[in-house]
Amino acid sequence: MTADGAAEPWAAAPRLHNRVLPVLVLLATAAATAMGFVVIAPNRLLPGVGVPLWQAAAAPATAGFAAAAALLLTLCWVRPRGAVHYGAAAVAGAVLLAAPAVAGASAAQLLGSAPPASVASLAGGFWVVGGCAALAAIDSLQRAQAGAAVQLVTAAVLAGGFLALSRIGAFDALSLSREYAARHDLFGAAVLRHAELVAAALGAAVAIGVPLGLAPLRRKRFEAPLFAVLNLLQTVPSIALFGLLIAPLSGLADAVPALRAAGIGGVGPAPAIIALVLYALLPIARNTVAGIGGVSPAAIEAARGMGMTGRQVFWRVETPLALPVLLAGLRIVVVQTVGLAVVAALIGAGGLGSFVFEGLGQYATDLVLLGALPAILMALGADFVLRLAARAMPRRGAA
Amino acid sequence: MRIALKTPALWLGLLFVTLLTGMPGLSPVFGWAFPRVRPAVFDRAGFVELFLSHLGLVAAASTAAALAGVAAAVFATRPAGRDFRTIAALLAAAGQTFPPAAVLALAVPALGFGARPTVVALFVYGLLPVVENAIAGIEGVPEGLREAAQGMGMTPWQVLRRVELPLAAPVILAGVRVSVTVAIGTATIGSTVGALTLGTPIFDGLAGNKLPYVLQGAVLVALFAVVTDLLFAVLARRLQPADRR
Numbered sequence A: 001m002t003a004d005g006a007a008e009p010w011a012a013a014p015r016l017h018n019r020v021l022p023v024l025v026l027l028a029t030a031a032a033t034a035m036g037f038v039v040i041a042p043n044r045l046l047p048g049v050g051v052p053l054w055q056a057a058a059a060p061a062t063a064g065f066a067a068a069a070a071l072l073l074t075l076c077w078v079r080p081r082g083a084v085h086y087g088a089a090a091v092a093g094a095v096l097l098a099a100p101a102v103a104g105a106s107a108a109q110l111l112g113s114a115p116p117a118s119v120a121s122l123a124g125g126f127w128v129v130g131g132c133a134a135l136a137a138i139d140s141l142q143r144a145q146a147g148a149a150v151q152l153v154t155a156a157v158l159a160g161g162f163l164a165l166s167r168i169g170a171f172d173a174l175s176l177s178r179e180y181a182a183r184h185d186l187f188g189a190a191v192l193r194h195a196e197l198v199a200a201a202l203g204a205a206v207a208i209g210v211p212l213g214l215a216p217l218r219r220k221r222f223e224a225p226l227f228a229v230l231n232l233l234q235t236v237p238s239i240a241l242f243g244l245l246i247a248p249l250s251g252l253a254d255a256v257p258a259l260r261a262a263g264i265g266g267v268g269p270a271p272a273i274i275a276l277v278l279y280a281l282l283p284i285a286r287n288t289v290a291g292i293g294g295v296s297p298a299a300i301e302a303a304r305g306m307g308m309t310g311r312q313v314f315w316r317v318e319t320p321l322a323l324p325v326l327l328a329g330l331r332i333v334v335v336q337t338v339g340l341a342v343v344a345a346l347i348g349a350g351g352l353g354s355f356v357f358e359g360l361g362q363y364a365t366d367l368v369l370l371g372a373l374p375a376i377l378m379a380l381g382a383d384f385v386l387r388l389a390a391r392a393m394p395r396r397g398a399a
Numbered sequence B: 001m002r003i004a005l006k007t008p009a010l011w012l013g014l015l016f017v018t019l020l021t022g023m024p025g026l027s028p029v030f031g032w033a034f035p036r037v038r039p040a041v042f043d044r045a046g047f048v049e050l051f052l053s054h055l056g057l058v059a060a061a062s063t064a065a066a067l068a069g070v071a072a073a074v075f076a077t078r079p080a081g082r083d084f085r086t087i088a089a090l091l092a093a094a095g096q097t098f099p100p101a102a103v104l105a106l107a108v109p110a111l112g113f114g115a116r117p118t119v120v121a122l123f124v125y126g127l128l129p130v131v132e133n134a135i136a137g138i139e140g141v142p143e144g145l146r147e148a149a150q151g152m153g154m155t156p157w158q159v160l161r162r163v164e165l166p167l168a169a170p171v172i173l174a175g176v177r178v179s180v181t182v183a184i185g186t187a188t189i190g191s192t193v194g195a196l197t198l199g200t201p202i203f204d205g206l207a208g209n210k211l212p213y214v215l216q217g218a219v220l221v222a223l224f225a226v227v228t229d230l231l232f233a234v235l236a237r238r239l240q241p242a243d244r245r
Helices: A020-034 A059-075 A082-112 A124-143 A148-167 A175-182 A184-218 A220-235 A238-255 A257-261 A269-293 A297-305 A310-347 A353-362 A365-392 B002-033 B047-077 B079-095 B100-111 B115-139 B143-151 B156-193 B199-208 B211-239
Strands: A036-041 A049-052 A119-122
Touching: A020 A049, A020 A059, A020 A124, A020 B079, A036 A082, A036 A124, A049 A124, A059 A082, A082 A119, A082 A124, A082 A148, A119 A175, A119 A365, A124 A148, A124 B079, A148 A365, A175 A184, A175 A365, A184 A220, A184 A269, A184 A310, A184 A353, A184 A365, A220 A269, A220 B211, A238 A257, A238 A269, A238 A310, A238 B156, A238 B199, A238 B211, A269 A310, A297 A310, A310 A353, A310 A365, A310 B100, A310 B199, A353 A365, A353 B100, A353 B156, A365 B100, B002 B047, B002 B211, B047 B079, B047 B115, B047 B156, B047 B199, B047 B211, B079 B115, B100 B115, B100 B156, B115 B156, B143 B156, B156 B199, B156 B211, B199 B211
Parallel strands: none
Antiparallel strands: A036 A049, A036 A119
16 A cells, blocks of 8 residues: 555655655644644634644643654655554554543633633634544554454553543543533433433344345345335435425324323334434445345355255355345444434433534534434444444355 | 426426415415415415525525536546545545534534535535546546557547546436435525525425425425436436446
């Protein structure tokens, strides 16, 4: 992947081995110099003034960031090998952890000399520095061709460091932490509800989607109409589908009081889960067709020859061989469902979206973040874990 | 086959236009079904006006996203930009795991309420599937064809314009199609940050407990998205090489 300067005459600098890292470092440096790192506002709702890193943070912290930038730039000129890439990843990871800690410390310091109701939020400069550091770390790990174990350890170290920092109160001065502290109980419940919505939709979608995907494998003529319908469902915007389900469900709940007693009605989790299942059917059915349909006929033939019954062939041969493709479908569905469940808050289903839309209603950015950040982390985390799981899958009999 | 595909686009399109212009005429029907809601049809803004605003947001953001996305993919597949290919693909894949509603909500603090955060969120989010598909499409062009074109004396620019882009067009179009579908849905949620779209009646209805408004908005949004997707299907069929039609 890494371009070798000698082999590429168009590289202006003959010994620059990595051109992604300098771009990221320069971008982060520019943002840290020109943009606010933290914003100090007179209260929770009014807009504030951005304070750049070098004014907000203590001198050693600024010096530390500058040293990290210089080190990363130097590493780009060193002949690439594993240790260099891992070194770059470690520096970038340290920046990723240090950025919120420095922001928290700066916020505490700036608030000390500000009027009592003031709040400190993370500003654009922080997000650019953090984003560039994350990208630099991932890019370096990819250049080092890090395996699943290294990736998992890196993620665990970052998560652990972040938790430890929040434990010792490094972020307490930031308004995001204050919004969290004010809604401590609600937050746990919202995360749980969000996970419940995703899990319920996922379970039902697999139970319905896999048989739906198996049908066209037995009868080819089902395939075109099935996917035409599922495709159209996928096209309908989420809030429209939620809205369309409200009327029939509330009518149903009115007609059958037992349903209402069971908590099923026009608004709430019921229409949300139904809509999430409808969206999830396409990727699951599509990957079932691709996965099971892609099992080589020779493997099935061999299994039959060994005297396996149709059921045994399905469970012991077709399913294991199709598992990576099925897992890929599951990954798409989990990521999609986590995102769509945010919107479900609009029809009273709860979850992390309730913070997002409450924050939008109150013009309170940090409340929006309190909902959006965990949702993004949940989606990224599920994507990461399921990717690793698919990679760890033994490739038995792969053609 | 082509007629069978064209027909639903045509009659669903007609149904959409009819409903868009004739919704106030359905007032007695909604009034009978929902006796407690007056006026029975959403009237804070005309449906045609809402649609044009919605369409404008999507068209502006998606056009910009398609152009910028293809440009980024072309750069990432040139020798000079090859270093950035991994990170471009990574950004495109990771970015799509961000929930659209969250992207929209996060654009608000930077840009304020109204149409602007919606357009920017639509653009950023719409960029990702285009970049992903355009990279895949250009890289899917057989190396032999590229070499043959070079052998005929084509400049790199001619190879790109006459060989790579035309051959990658169906895959790029599939990316644009995803991008537009997502944009229509995300723009609908844009109503919560002050953009005027067909989602506006839905949110007014949800906030004021007025079910008919929710229904009117939802049906129109759904038809808008479905008809657009069907039109893309017709276009995709046109782009397909004749022997594979």
